[in-house]
Amino acid sequence: MSARSRTRRLSAGLAVVALAFAGAGTAAAHATPVSVTGSGAAAAEPGILMNYVVNTKPVAIHVDRTEEAIKAAGGTVVQSYEDLGVVIAQSTNPNFRTDVKLGKNGKSVQTVGATRTAAVKEGPVGSAAKPAATKGLLAGESAPALDPREGEQWDMVQIKADQAHQQSDGTTRVLVGINDSGVDDTHPDLAPNFDAADSVSCNNNGVPDTTPGAWRPTTSDHGTHVAGTVAAARNGVGIVGVAPGVRIASVKVVNDDGFIYPEYAICGWVWAAEHKMDVTNHSYFIDPFEFWCNDDGDQGAVQEAVRRAVAFATGKGVLSVAAAGNSNYDLANKTTDSGSPNDTTPVxxxxxxDCLDLPTELPGVITVASTTRTKDRSGFSNFGLNKIDVAAPGSSILSTIPGGKYGLKSGTSMASPHVTGVAALIKSNRPWLKPAEIEKALRTDADDQACPAVVDARCTGTTANNAFFGQGIVDALDGVKRW
Known part of the structure; x- marks a missing residue:
């Protein structure tokens, strides 16, 4: 843990997970929602436990003063990130947003915003009991001895990973974070490449939990599927990932109801940065808003806090790759949002x-759209000129699922890990490259994909850069062939 990032190692419990890809989740316990109209936030009903981001200058004295202001306002400091100038706080004070700015140290507070609209289901920070270490999902089942299934992996052929593997499978020097619902490290295709020492769970109020097994999945197979696409081992069993020679770590950022709240995601980026990860995959949007608007008090504060976390990780050498989303929505021409907040009552x-899909629209994040077997845009995939960076296969993708099994999934969640895997191959072969240089390589090497032959007015742009495919379909072979 970096001395400059003063992340508190408080007692944290293990939360279970049920993740629907790209950020969907079932409703949590209801609380009065904050304003979503851009006029600032209305307080939750008295007594409801809420979490907040509190932004300040990334300077020690201002972070210290902000912590004191939080305590004076009846809050608890959950996590404090000095390098970001972000403090995660928790309080039952319905006037916390106002009170935190009123005390003698309140001048250090820049912005403050609730991270959700439902009550904190985890309970007060540090209150949850840690369960005994588990042996992994479906531990009692023996992994079947499967024949290699590479012949079913049309996706690897589309991005030329099969050809790239003739030159490089990647190297164990490279560490990839699977920021998702947990990874089943007992899977025979994942166990050879799994790094338990750098794995963590962040889904209890955003506090890092390194209890053995805390980073494993419980009911969701999403993270395990993503992990297989990135780095399923070349071991004569099952499938092969895009970068079968790199290491993967599980960074669990989803709670038991399938939500990825801002404090979980921020914890994940700081963890990745401090554990020297090279690439992280984010196949989700941050809940409870599909789009976070900076003209709303809560949402603007969260948007800024998450931006700082991504920038911090990028500065530490971490490249973030994210799914574009599955709403068939034009990210370059936003008009309405009918699904937010998704943890209480949508309005x-x-x-x-200016309203951003987090994290995929943040600077420094690679935004990935989804393609079909025939290189068309997947009908569910979000799009947008100069919003999509590259595209990759995401329809009916075969990959690992818990219990030593394999299954098909569709979504931009499945497209993103293909690009993460190619980035890992590039980093393996050119270890000196920084995140921005890997991003440039991904864009430059991508194979141009023109708009559909049947005119679709939504596909604006050129063959080299358009709303559906960005700068093209990612190319693993070009990522390795010159080195």
Whole structure:
């Protein structure tokens, strides 16, 4: 743990997970929602436990003063990130947003915002009991001895990973974070490449939990599927990932109801940065808003806090790759959002392009759209000119699922790990490259994919850069062939 990032190692419990890809989740315990209309936030009903991001200057004295302001306002400091100037706080004070700015140290507070609209289901920080270490999902089942199934992996052929493997499978020097619902490290295709020492769970109020097994899945197979696409081992069993020679770590950022709240995601980026990960995959959007608007008090504060976390990780050498989303939505021309907040009662609202899908629209994040076997855009995939960076296969993708099994899944969640795997191959072969240079290589090497022959007015741009495919379908072979 970096001395400059003063992440507190408080007692944290293990939360179970049920993840629907790209951030969907079932409703949590209801609380009065905050304003989603851009006029600032209305307080939750008295007594409800809520979590907040509190932003300040990334300077020690201002972080210290902000912590004191939080305590004076009846709050608890959950996590404090000095390098980000972000403090995660928890409080039952319905006037916390106002009170935290009123005390003698309140001048250090820049912005403050609730991270969710439902009550904190985890309970007060540090209150949950840690369960005994588990042996992994479906531990009682023996992994079947499967024949290699590479012949079923059309996706690897589309991105030329099969050809790239003739030159490089990647190297164990490279560590990839699977920021998701947990990874089943007992799977025979994942166990050879799994790094338990650098794995963590962040889904209890955003506090890192390194209890053995805390980072494993419980009911969701999403993270395990993503992990297989990135780095299923070349071991004569099952499938082969895009970068079968790199290491993977599980960074669990999803709670038991399938939500990825901001404090979980921020914890994940800081963890990745401090554990020297090279690439992280984010196949989700941050809940409870599909789009976070900076003209709303809560949402603007969260948007800034998450931006700082991504920038911090990028500065430490971490490249973030994210799914574009599965709403068939034009990210370059936003008009309405009818699904947010998804942890209480959605309210249809007018939005604009200043409202961001987090994390995929943040600077430094690679945004990945989904393709079909025939190189068409997957019908569910979000799109947008100069919003999509590259595209990759995401329809009916075969990969690992818990219990030594394999299954098909569709979504931009499945497209993103293909690009993460190619980035890992590039980093393996050119270890001196920084995140921005890997991003440039991904864009430059991608194979141009023109708009559909049947005119679709939504596919604006050129063959070299358009709304559906960005700068093209990612190319693993070009990532390794020159080195």
């Amino acid at each position: 249809t609202r007018t939005i604009n392009n």
